[in-house]
Amino acid sequence: MLSKKIEAALNGQVAIEAASSQAYLAMASWAENQGLSGTAAFLYRHSDEERVHMLKLIKFINERGGHAVVPALKQPSTKFRSITDIFQSLLEHETKVTNEINGVVDLCLKEKDYTTHNFMQWYVSEQIEEEALARTLIDKLNLIGNDKGGLYLFDRDLEGTAGGPGATAA
Numbered sequence: 622m623l624s625k626k627i628e629a630a631l632n633g634q635v636a637i638e639a640a641s642s643q644a645y646l647a648m649a650s651w652a653e654n655q656g657l658s659g660t661a662a663f664l665y666r667h668s669d670e671e672r673v674h675m676l677k678l679i680k681f682i683n684e685r686g687g688h689a690v691v692p693a694l695k696q697p698s699t700k701f702r703s704i705t706d707i708f709q710s711l712l713e714h715e716t717k718v719t720n721e722i723n724g725v726v727d728l729c730l731k732e733k734d735y736t737t738h739n740f741m742q743w744y745v746s747e748q749i750e751e752e753a754l755a756r757t758l759i760d761k762l763n764l765i766g767n768d769k770g771g772l773y774l775f776d777r778d779l780e781g782t783a784g785g786p787g788a789t790a791a
């Protein structure tokens with residue numbers, strides 16, 4: 622059985638994963654409008670993965686005797702200056718998500734809820750992957766600079782990026 626504190630923290634995380642899904646959906650739509658079809662495909666996939674992260678939490682909360690609450694969604698940013706701006710925002714967002722996840726893990730230890738602590742380890746690993754991927758993509762974009770041919774290849778590579786972060790989500 623979840624304590625009220627842990628239940629509230631997990632519900633907070635449900636809202637964060639939902640917001641991530643929504644943010645990446647907005648980025649995907651922007652990229653699609655710019656003709657960056659590979660980047661759009663990658664971001665649509667990423668948005669779906671965040672929804673899976675949210676569902677995984679919802680199921681866990683309910684299985685452990687809590688009540689998973691489906692949150693309201695705020696409008697995410699819909700305008701971006703460039704593709705680099707997108708991936709910088711994504712990294713910034715993921716860094717915040719990592720801090721939130723660490724907060725939940727910390728609370729699990731304080732509350733001696735080792736089951737939830739164990740469950741949250743999947744999210745801890747996922748954040749390492751997501752942050753690393755965002756950093757790699759930003760490094761590549763910095764190398765490319767204003768080279769349109771480079772950008773074309775970058776976009777094409779993203780189209781083919783199988784899975785991406787969270788591909789192993791249950």
Ligand code: OFO
Nearest residue numbers: 641671674718751
């Ligand atoms: Fe759910 O991993 Fe990103 O936010």
